[in-house]
Amino acid sequence: MKITAIIEDGMIEELIKETGAKTITEGLKVAIKDYLSKRKIQHLSSQLVNEPLEFSYGADHLREQNRK
Numbered sequence: 001m002k003i004t005a006i007i008e009d010g011m012i013e014e015l016i017k018e019t020g021a022k023t024i025t026e027g028l029k030v031a032i033k034d035y036l037s038k039r040k041i042q043h044l045s046s047q048l049v050n051e052p053l054e055f056s057y058g059a060d061h062l063r064e065q066n067r068k
Contacts, residue, residue, distance in 0.1 A: 012024055021027035 012027070015021070015027045015031055016024065019027045019030040021030055
């Protein structure tokens with residue numbers, strides 16, 4: 001998709017430097033993927049806070065399974 005965006009030159013220069021990208025497009029792709037990845041992690045983390053994982057077995061059970 002083609003887009004037009006007004007972004008400060010300094011931000012673009014920093015983006016290119018930090019991502020190591022060769023083009024603005026490549027840098028933006030890296031930044032967007034990174035942002036979306038972090039948002040997914042935040043979402044999953046908040047789900048775990050609201051509904052913590054519960055295990056029906058303990059360390060002894062895992063040791064038994066590993067020994068088999």
